[in-house]
Amino acid sequence: MAGKVVTVSSGKGGVGKTTATANLGTSLASLGKKVVVIDADIGLRNLDVIMGLENRIVYDLVDIVEGRSKLRQSMIKHKKFEHLYLIPAAQTRDKMSVSPEDMVKLTDELREEFDYILIDSPAGIERGFRNALEPADEVLIVTNPEVSAVRDADRIIGLIEAAEKGPGKLIINRLKTDLVERGEMLSSDDVFDILGLTIVGIIPEDELVLSASNSGVPVTLNEESKAGQAFNNVARRIAGEDVPFMNLNDNPGFFRRLVGLFNGK
Amino acid sequence: MTSLLSRLFGRSRKGSGTTAKDRLRFVLQHDRINLPPERMEQMKAEILAVIAKYLVVDQERVEMALEQRDRMHSKLVAEIPVAKEQHGPAKSAAVPAAQNSDSAAENGANDSAKARQKESEHDTEDAKPEVKADHADDVAEEKKEKA
Numbered sequence: 001m002a003g004k005v006v007t008v009s010s011g012k013g014g015v016g017k018t019t020a021t022a023n024l025g026t027s028l029a030s031l032g033k034k035v036v037v038i039d040a041d042i043g044l045r046n047l048d049v050i051m052g053l054e055n056r057i058v059y060d061l062v063d064i065v066e067g068r069s070k071l072r073q074s075m076i077k078h079k080k081f082e083h084l085y086l087i088p089a090a091q092t093r094d095k096m097s098v099s100p101e102d103m104v105k106l107t108d109e110l111r112e113e114f115d116y117i118l119i120d121s122p123a124g125i126e127r128g129f130r131n132a133l134e135p136a137d138e139v140l141i142v143t144n145p146e147v148s149a150v151r152d153a154d155r156i157i158g159l160i161e162a163a164e165k166g167p168g169k170l171i172i173n174r175l176k177t178d179l180v181e182r183g184e185m186l187s188s189d190d191v192f193d194i195l196g197l198t199i200v201g202i203i204p205e206d207e208l209v210l211s212a213s214n215s216g217v218p219v220t221l222n223e224e225s226k227a228g229q230a231f232n233n234v235a236r237r238i239a240g241e242d243v244p245f246m247n248l249n250d251n252p253g254f255f256r257r258l259v260g261l262f263n264g265k
Numbered sequence: 266m267t268s269l270l271s272r273l274f275g276r277s278r279k280g281s282g283t284t285a286k287d288r289l290r291f292v293l294q295h296d297r298i299n300l301p302p303e304r305m306e307q308m309k310a311e312i313l314a315v316i317a318k319y320l321v322v323d324q325e326r327v328e329m330a331l332e333q334r335d336r337m338h339s340k341l342v343a344e345i346p347v348a349k350e351q352h353g354p355a356k357s358a359a360v361p362a363a364q365n366s367d368s369a370a371e372n373g374a375n376d377s378a379k380a381r382q383k384e385s386e387h388d389t390e391d392a393k394p395e396v397k398a399d400h401a402d403d404v405a406e407e408k409k410e411k412a
């Protein structure tokens with residue numbers, strides 16, 4: 001069975017795409033899947049440090065597409081997972097050095113060998129996003145429960161649909177349960193109502209995410225982390241399992257289901 | 266029902282979260298059809314001005330809103346109550362407005378209406394809407410007050 005290309009996008013920057021890509025990569029790998037993560041954010045390489053692999057980089061994405069290095073020798077193997085690899089972004093090159101067709105060609109080769117090819121998309125709607133979108137079988141849209149992030153998500157969702165890569169699935173990241181309870185933050189239901197996409201993950205705000213990126217060890221490996229657990233759940237859903245949403249007092253449809261109950265539906 | 270539930274679960278829907286949702290709904294409606302709010306108001310005013318050439322409209326109760334099922338499906342829904350008694354201005358306006366709409370726009374328009382017309386000129390060069398500017402302006406103002 002050929003591997004699946006999953007692109008992680010967002011519209012707005014800083015919402016957690018790289019965090020999500022790194023964690024879903026490790027989660028899927030710990031489920032026994034063969035995974036390669038690609039940093040498509042050329043010029044702003046990040047996925048390597050988040051995954052703790054920055055010291056091992058020799059070649060990058062642009063070296064591969066320009067034929068300076070062989071694919072096999074350019075992929076960086078993860079320290080803990082035998083079947084997890086990284087293709088880092090070029091740091092000193094321009095986004096234009098890779099085309100959407102290059103990405104299709106590259107991922108077609110990777111599909112032969114891997115179960116999942118995760119692509120960390122850059123922010124924005126320019127070339128880098130097009131590169132990440134073109135080979136996608138499935139698109140995850142990361143957003144924060146916050147007006148500007150949701151607005152930009154809507155724009156990106158429109159573009160994904162226009163490119164016939166839709167509908168895409170939502171990851172709502174950095175949800176602050178206490179604020180939602182006080183009515184001071186959009187709930188996951190609110191975001192669902194507005195964007196109308198299936199929610200594949202709700203990730204709580206969690207300080208351990210920062211510690212994890214400080215140390216280069218993905219937070220999914222920290223059993224105490226709620227965000228880590230939530231990312232593990234997303235990975236299992238992507239792998240086709242039916243995993244109930246964690247109780248963050250903000251389950252999707254929780255409110256609506258109750259209303260349905262009271263209405264006798 | 267919903268308010269009872271929200272109270273039950275300690276989730277007040279009055280906080281800034283609700284404001285965020287309402288504001289997002291509004292801004293996304295316009296993003297999705299690529300028509301900013303101000304232009305939309307202008308369009309509504311023009312539509313009403315055209316209707317007012319033929320009918321006396323109960324301006325107070327006019328409702329025109331964009332309804333959106335989702336990203337792909339938007340519709341403009343209008344309810345334009347017509348006054349029972351059709352008198353003077355509606356009928357007399359119908360004929361002359363078509364003839365001298367250009368000069369009417371020049372004479373009747375105040376500065377802001379002109380400015381707005383200017384703004385939209387690049388879009389409407391071929392088909393300049395035949396709107397009695399004074400009418401259009403009244404309506405636009407009314408609308409703004411409501412908002």
Ligand SMILES: Nc1ncnc2c1ncn2[C@@H]1O[C@H](COP(=O)(O)OP(=O)(O)O)[C@@H](O)[C@H]1O
Nearest residue numbers: 013014015016017018019174204205206209227
């Ligand atoms: N669930 C979370 N809880 C706390 N901090 C988070 C969470 N997700 C992401 N962050 C932080 O947000 C910042 C931006 O995340 P990043 O993944 O780099 O975003 P992007 O790739 O979309 O620009 C980082 O500092 C990261 O540690």
Ligand SMILES: [Mg+2]
Nearest residue numbers: 017018041046
């Ligand atoms: Mg990033």
